[in-house]
Amino acid sequence: MHTPATARLTQAQRVALRMFMERKTAKQIALELGITPKAVELRLKGARDAFGVATSAEAARLLAALDQQQQPQSYRETLGGSTEVAEAASLMVPAPIDNGHVGAAGDRKVLSEARTTFAHEPARWLEDFEWPFPSKGDKRNDLSFGARLLWPILAIFAIGVSIGTLVICGSLLALAGTAVFRLLR
C-alpha cells in the first residue's frame, strides 16, 4: 500500500533518491543513468516536493524508511540484491510509521532521529559544486554552460592574482635579503 507521498513519486525519482542515499553525488548519478546532472536535480526536487521536505537527504531517508516498512523484499530486489541501504535505513530510522502514513508527527520523529545519525555526513554541496578540475569519481567535464562560461574568466583572475602574489613575495624576499646582506657587511 502506498502512502500519499510515495504514490506521488515516479519510478525515476525513486531510483534517483536511492542512489542519493548511497551517497552518490548528482554527477555520479547522472553518469550511471546516462542523463544530465540537471535532470537528476529535477528528479530529486520532484521527490522533495512529494515528501514536502527541504533536502534530498531527508526525502531519501523517508523513502528508505517506507520501503523498509512496506516492501522490504522488492526493495532489496530493486537494489540488485544489495541490502546495504535497507539495513542502513533500519539502523537510522527505528521509529515505526503507523499504516505506512507519514504524518506530521511521524515526519518529526523520523527526521529528528535521522538527523542525529547523519550528524557526521560530509557536506554534499562540496561534492556537487561545479569545480573546474576533475574529482576522484568524476574525471569528465560535465559542467553546466553557465559554469563553462564563468570558469575561464575566474581562472584568469586566479592565475593573475597567484602570479602577482608570487612576484610581490619574491620581490619582498629579495629586498629583505639585500638589507640583511648589507647589515652583515
Next chain:
Amino acid sequence: MLRFEFFILLVAVSFLYAAIRGGAPERITALLLLTAFILSLLLRSPHGSYTHVEVGIFLVDVGLFASLYLLSLLSTRFWPIWMSGMQGVEVLAHCAILAPPVTPFAYAVMIDFWGYPMSVLLIVATRRHRLRLDRRGTDDPWVLSSARSGRPIPN
C-alpha cells in the same frame, strides 16, 4: 639564445605528441599553439623593443584566447579552462605595458612566459587522454556529441 631554442623544442615536442597521440581537443589545441607561435614570430615588430604594445602579437593572443575559450565551452576536458585562463593573463599583460611601472623587460617576460606552461599542460593533457583511453576504451571529446548519443558515460 639557449632559452629560445629550448622553447622551440618544447613547442615541437608538445605539438608532435598531441597531434599523434591526442584526441580531437588536444590536436586542435596543438595546431592552435603552433600557429600562434609562428604568427607571433612573423608579426613581431622588427626591433622587438617591447616599449609599446606589440599589436601583431596582441591580435594573435586575442585570437588564441577566443579559440581556447570556445574549446572550453565545448570539450569534455577540464584543461582548456586553465589554458584559456593562462592565455587570458597573457592578453591582459599587453594592457599592462600602458601602465607606467611596467618596464619593457617585464612586458616581454609576461607575454613570452605563458608558452612554457601551456605547452607542458598540453603534454599532460595528452598523457591523461591516453590513460582514459586505455582504461575505458573510449574518451568522448565533445559534450554535445555524448549528450546526443544518450548512452551512459563510463565512469
